[in-house]
Amino acid sequence: MKAIILARVSTEEQKEAGNSLPAQIHRLEEYCKRKGFAVAKKFSFDESAYKQKRDEFDQALEFIKGSKEQCAVCFDKVDRFSRNVFDKRVPMLYELAMQDKIELHFASDSLVVNSGISANEKFMFGIGLNLAKYYSDAVSDNTRRALEQKLRNGEWIGQERLGYLRVVEDGKTDYVLDPQRAELVRKMFELYATKNYSVKTLATEIYKLGLRSRNGKLISPSMIHTALKDKFYIGIMTSKGREYPHKYATIVPKRLFEDVQDILASYNKKTIKYAAKPFALRGLVHCEKCGCTITPELKKGRYVYYSCSNFKGNCERTWIREEKLLAPIKKMLRDIQMPQEKVDKVVARLKKINENKNQFHELAIKQLRAEYDKIQQNTDRLLDLLVESSITRDIYDTKLKEYKEKQYDINIRLEDYTKADENFHIAASMVFSLTNRALKIFESSEANEKRQLLSFLLQNCRLSGKNLLFELKSPFNTILEHAHDPLLLPGQDSNL
Template structure:
């Protein structure tokens, strides 16, 4: 069988931590030589396996398409060199080719080969590698994200200022945000009027338009939705909200926190009076779609106590408008959860695999942290050298201050990276343990839990719910797919022989 080698890196840390392109190529070439695979193509590049656009990676798929009659061993160093995104279509494409016996996927350092004949335990191994690689990748921010995070921690807002403020450029070309004197008093008045409890959003919009509150720089009058956005924005009292997190900012507040909180109380009270919703705990609400027309399956209560689900038939031409009791849906999902509980021998195999995976990721993490700490030491050594140079008159105070400011920024960035890696390593272990723990207790947890907890558990383990007649269709998420398949095949460890042994 001919071999295609792929080696890639995405960060400087990987280049310096034993995952460099040359290091990967040496391991992969030695592996192919040992397996007697003639190497016909080598793809080696520096880009992220987590980006949607991966032109170099796509060349591999194009190469395979151009040789449809040949079977190749596509060799990677590790699963995370393959992709850190389990939803990447390239992952699905290559995996499907392997399941169709058109290629083999070889992961050298993970001791894993993906073929149609692999055991369910090895499929779990592959799935857990992909899932945890994504988790690890999510936890480690790239340089741009860390720089953005640092600016937020410093109280700096990135982007266009909110209404009532304006962006300016200072004499040293640095950017700043200051109150817009033509509008800041009107923003404060907006909060004061709404806090009185005498205004609805629409009425307040008309009032502020009459007072002259307009958009900047267009001068267009504000609309009702803008009033709501303004009243719910904590930036005006001194805090930035970014992706649900709050950061104190360094700019001048336009209102007090007391006034902001009072406005939120008025909004909440107004919503309670005017917004009515059902509090019935429907387990499958919003989860299931009709297999026939794609519309949502909606719940209804009949005779005051029986919960039925049916297609909304929004299009008006669905032929799958059947009614099914919630108990029937529960029974169908519960039976699949039973299959997650493995025999003790199988559980030990999966634990062994997880230990190997975690040890490899921990080693990777420790090497990266060591590299970052060496960089941090060099910067801190530079402080002392620069200080001595300033005392000796070899550099001016201005140059010294400039150098110190640059080093401080780099030092903070490195500290953030070290912290990110440490948290990622800890989360990696917690996540893998959590997956095994939930898989073995899933059925018992589901049966004994409250409706809201049942919904959370099903969404954690399953995906793509569809109702076809009265049959509920769904799929297990990675890595639970491997566990379920193992149970369905009925295999036992003694029947798997060499499939569970490390690959030479």
């Protein structure tokens, strides 16, 4: 059988000799020799390079699919196969393996995936991929947490608003008032507060006064409407639905801003009798026919019915009881439960499979601590320079603040790496615990808590006629698929 070798690294892992591209390729070549495979082609990928040139792996796929005979597609580890850059290609390669067009070989994991793979190994392979993604997402929180800290410090992290200028000095970003446009932005609010302008006529009027977009053109009515609702002008910035006070100068007085909001709201008032009431499926389900939201309504003070909002006018409103829509969800919550003995065995096996990730974490944490210590040395040296009068107090204060900010960010990253490592090892037990208790939690919860649980478990919820259709999020979909397979029984072995 001929073999195709695929190797990949991320930028961080290039520093690890054991995981470098040459090391992986060497191990895979030796593996092919032991198996008697003739290497037909070698492909290697750098994760950062892959983001710039996404067609390279597709070329490898085309080569694999173009083979007229069964071939062995060889990776070093499942880890090399399941990182984000390959996630969309995993089902394609897996399907080819199930059709006996290829075999997937993971040399360091001693795993072969083909149509003859046992139910046990199929389940372990699937849940391993899903939990690897779960783990990867936890690590990716590093950047998000650092940005959130900037927001908590009152620092904006996005594009400058109309009326502001973005200034970068000594590597630091600041947002200052635009001397040419800040007053015109305030004038825009004042004009709208007179109630003599619509958003459309305001766009024309403010253009006549000299307010232009960044490229010197007329500001569209939609942009005017967005600006009129933007709390940034009164000192509040919003990121992902959460508000933070910012440290920059404001343009619009709070009272003027509130007057404008009242006028905007007066054009959009809707009499929704039960808008504040919680419903288990509120906002989670869409009409399969027209895509509009399925909205709830309370009848006779106790019965909840749902129907398409028919905003586009394409559907006939048909009301369905909430109990009917929740019935397939409750059935799924019953079916997903797995015997505790099987849960314990799966968790133990996954922990063993993923022990190799400890090496990466130890290296990453070691590098971060070394970086922290280096900054501390610079801080100590800075104090010596101040004592020696080699630098001024202003320079000392500026550099000290810079060093402390860097150390703070490193501490956040260290905490995230540690939590991510711990999360991966407890993720499986947490996930399985939730699936086994989900039905009990659901039935004993209030409507808003039920909605939170369903939002966590389900995706692509849609109403088809009078039937609720939905999909489980990963890894719960894999657990449901194999919840009642006779897996991990005493004495059962893999195909290795």
